[in-house]
Amino acid sequence: MKKLKAHAYMRISKINQRDGSGLEEQRSRIDKYINENSVLFDSNIRYWEDIGKSAFTGRNMRDGELSKFIEEVNAGSIGAGDALIIYSLDRLTRRSSWEEDMIPMLVKKGVEIHDVSTPIVLKRNDQMSKIIMELIVTRAHNESIIKSERSIAGWNRRLKDTLEKGAVFTRKIPFWLNVIDNKYIINKEKVDVIVRIFDYYSNGLSSTMIARRFNEEGIKSMAGSLWRPNGITKLIKDERLRGYLRRSKDNELIPNIFPVIIDEKLFDMANRILKKNAKGIKGRPRENNKTREVNNILTGMLRCGKCGARVTTSKNGRGVRYIVCLNRKNHEICGEKSVRMQELEHLIIMHAQKIDLAKIHSYIQGDVSNEDLYKDELLDLEEDEKHFLAKIKERKNEGKVASFILINGLVEVRNKIEEIKQKIKDIGVHEEIPEIKHDHIEELMDPSNVDLRMTLRKFLTQIVDIITIRNIDNKRLIEIIYHSDVYRHILITDKNCSNLEQEIKIINDNGVIIYSTNDFSIELNENTGEYTFHGIDKVKVTAYYLLINYMTGLKGTSKIIADMHNNSHMVINNGL
Template sequence: MTYVKTHVYTRISKTSQQEGSGIDEQLARIDAYIQSKPQQFQGEIQHWQDIGLSAFGNKNIIDGQLAEFIQHVEEGSIGKGHALVIYSLDRLSRRSSWDEDTIQKLVKAGVDIHDVSTPVVLKHDDPFSKIIMELIVQRGNNESKIKSERATAGWAKRLKDTLEHGKVFTKRLPHWLKVDADNNIVLVPEHVELIKRIFKEYTNGLSSPMIAKRLNDEGIKTSTGSLWRADTLTKLIKDERLRGNHVQFNDQTLIPNIFPVIIDSELFTIANRIRVQNVASTKGRPRESKNEKIINNIISGFVRCGKCGSKVTTSSNSVGDRYIVCKGRRNFEICTQKGVLLKRLERVVTTYAKQLDMSKIFSYEEVDTSLETKLQSELQSLEVDEKNCIAKIEQRKKEKKTASLALADALTDIQDRIEEVRKELQEVNVNEPLVAIENYNINDLLDPSKKELRMSLRKYLVQVLDKVKFRSIDDNILIEVVYTKDIFRHVLITDSKVSTVLHEISIVKEDGLIKYSTKGFSIIEDEEAGTCTFKGLDSVSVEDYFLLANYMDSVEGKRWIIDYMHDPLNVEAVLSN
């Protein structure tokens, strides 16, 4: 029989098999087979090929060129008088049952299938085709199973040799490692130092785009000689091999102690918690100026309009001064709040914000793996998980699905751990008093060109601050700083230009006591005992005293303290100052 048309199909599961024993061998064997039967194969030859598609899950039948071939068979454009020549039946399908009807469907449509490796021909009118197909495919399956078992056994032996004798586990090493002449894994020093620098800068607050830009500006290339990109850095920060782990491909199980440790586990964990938090952050991240290598706005994402609650943006005037402007006023004209000068608001927040550890901010060249930093990174990661979990629960409610017990349990566990971490942080704060800002040069923190120092400041601002609100009151500006923990209220009243702080009011919880303070005067409340004591009553100004009393009036349940402040004896003492 002379075929109207001959079709040749080849397939390999891995792209690495394109040469040698893969595609080349299949094509060579098929070509020799066709040349040996010139009377049958006189018609046109059409080639079909799938690269990197497995036949175990019928990936080639679903997505590959074989799927297209089958579609032509189903439509009738390929059928009786056509031949399909393949290296082996397992190139079409790995399933051994005749009920898996891919091969059967082709044969029933009149297509003769030539298996070159056997060689046999499956034909519609041949009663032995079913038996032949079962035997050939089963043979292919058995060979694959043997290969898989051998590969698993070999993998297990390599793992044992690595763990017990320190032998090289795999020749496919990351770029910071290599094999020496004695078959030992050794470090590539220049790559290791660069990785450590990247982790230091990233955990210090620099974003991936900033680090990538800096490396490219310095002419430092990646291991492949290309420019750095943000996603390249993110991939590197996630690479478990840096802390010695091998990740199993099939189930992502971590196997420790396979590679030399480049980044210790604590720093690796902190960096990856920062990475997750950055992705989900609602506070945004400072950006580097395109024209100048400076960072203009270190409080980006924190600030809100205190009058209407809107988010803010920045704008520059004719002389280049940058202002924080309410979006409600700028975009919708629904707010009357005027803008404030960015650099002055930055100065006030940095100078007066509580809980900022200046010693850590200024030691940005050192890697911070302190207990507080580890707890803060864990807390931020947990808060992201909490937010995502709540969003999933709310989504199920909207879709009117039944409540998920697993989600509810997960949320409870997350919130329990958040509470534990916050308590641990409070203990750290008590045991490690902060260094006063007066010991440091505030101008360095406010210099836009000092990028690393400013990003270090930003890192700790993120850990401490929740929001900064500003609004006008008569001829003054009221700035309210909202913290992530411990501090109930913190209000700064400045002049109209935000150049001078006129009054400061804070309500802080420390050591189980609540401290209400303003300019040298404070009230210490012991909630458990139901008492309060005054400090500085003989020196406080009338304005500061009654300003604190008026502001405390907004705190629920503290009317009894305000009444005590208005006691005639206390008022008389203040008026006599």
């Protein structure tokens, strides 16, 4: 008689059952059974193991080793002449017998199932096999229901004690907590480190910078080892820091389980920044390993104005840093000239719109204002808006109508954007921007002031989308594109970016578009189409025609441009 090919299957639903009476016990019982019945089985045994896979939920059949066994049965490589040997049938399934169809399927395909604990054998030609199988599976299913009900009842009882009495909910406590007399006690030393992490990260420092700083200070990680960047990001995402427990069964967040270490505002802000960094929305500045300086805070925002490529930095023999187009540096296909980084950075800091430089100094002291929270939230929403628009465009290109879910999602996001914009505007009405001192600028330009510079970068990324640089004759043309309100902002300087010669701004102020350059401006009411010139008698010829040039092609400006060419407006200063 030809011997059966033996397949030994073991399963445990929890990883901590690996030792003791778990896998070892099942394997020893199966091996003993095979040895005692060696006349039936081939000595070449194939072992299958599922660890941490529940049979009550059927997970072992969906993504475990058992699922692979079933695939081979369906493919025909396992069938008649094979035997599946298990400790007991409940290792295969604990589902209700009314729902169970996996065991009958295996038997119908010719696989013999040997339950060594009963012991019984389920065979295709044995009429009693199905009845025996249903009795065993039903018993196992009922046992699982009872265990589940007891577990839920115990979980709810512990939750009630935690919420009402402040009792310890779980013995799996976070690193920053201790337990005394069934109460959570905060480990102040570790909590102080965690608070520093959130302050640093919300101020713009990267997880790599924070980890390096702690390691240099000799501060141990929560596990007592060196800090790693991924350890920083894991802590930032840990819901337990704001008092929540994430239930593993359904991923539900349960509040008020642990003491609150980080408040909601700071936690949300840090996680929004983390989300943006994970998406790679903007490049991250690097800290020099030797000097511990941050040299380029504009990284990720800068583009070549000639070819549109990203830029990089390089140093000359005197150590002066320059911004260079990547297409020029790597491929020599762009002739755009390089520009000194320090002068460009100074120009952006001094002239970028809506940067409250004084706030940067207060921000590193832990001031998390509502305005900054709203601006970070606005960036998130604008990314969501782009996602919805891209999906709608994709369906349109495929000749399909955008789904209700997409349209509704876009409407909701846009409504939220308008709501957040209004909140930011309301704050701006009541806040007075203080005068900026010269020494503040000097501090921000100093590469060794890492905290200040990374905080400045955070503020820049909140308002600035892209900065392009282009050389025209002996002039530099820098265009700043903002996330909102300011349509265009053009700075025209000398070739070294050291002197600002002209400045053109196109701004939307609550439905009134303002086109301006130096002392001259035009205000256009979007609703009525009416426009007004201001400072026509002061404007210089160069500035006047520069503004015409940048208004050309913009929606709703043709009438204004025609009027600007009218001779009645040509009584302007002939000075350049």
